Amino acid sequence: MIARLAGYAVGSLLQFRHVVIVHGAVRGWARIARRAPGAHLVLGNRVRLHRGVTVYLRAPGAIVRVGERTALGRRTEIHADTEVRIGSRCAVSWDVQFVDSDQHNLHGAAAGGVPIRVGDHVWIGQRSLILKGVRIGDGAVVAAGSVVTHDVPARALVAGSPARVIRMGVDWS
């Protein structure tokens, strides 16, 4: 089942099937490629969804939240078994992937999803991959092509696979 949130939606609390728009307007549309029972996508005011953004609400009760004025770039994908929360005023570039579970079981490893939390005013470069359980602090920058497997401190610049801190105290616009 594929559902689309079309065009330019406006509402103070608009519920469009499983998509909830909180207090305002959303630009663009997201493809909901899977939708488990009770799962939701919650979009804040002035979220910008570029072409090809796809959200997988994979497990019952899964939730994806995108904060106000955050932009999700072309073909970015969010795969949620539990919760993926992206803060306000973030710039998520194109072809970024958020995946909050391994989706298969590696024997001997912990099974199941772990929520991903991205703070406010975070910039995530193109083709980065954000894996389960990662928390990214406010104001952080993730360089292009990074594979983020561990938490990122606030205002850190991380790069590489696995992503490592290469600078602290960064600012961006």
Ligand SMILES: CC(C)(COP(=O)(O)OP(=O)(O)OC[C@H]1O[C@@H](n2cnc3c(N)ncnc32)[C@H](O)[C@@H]1OP(=O)(O)O)[C@@H](O)C(=O)NCCC(=O)NCCS
């Ligand atoms: C994050 C970014 C802006 C940082 O740029 P910068 O401050 O000029 O960084 P530098 O080029 O000085 O690199 C600093 C170090 O990090 C390394 N580095 C930079 N980007 C890297 C990356 N994507 N992956 C791995 N290492 C990287 C550099 O090789 C350098 O290492 P060194 O000191 O050992 O030589 C830039 O790396 C980047 O990712 N740009 C693309 C952002 C993007 O995707 N934009 C699309 C529109 S949203």
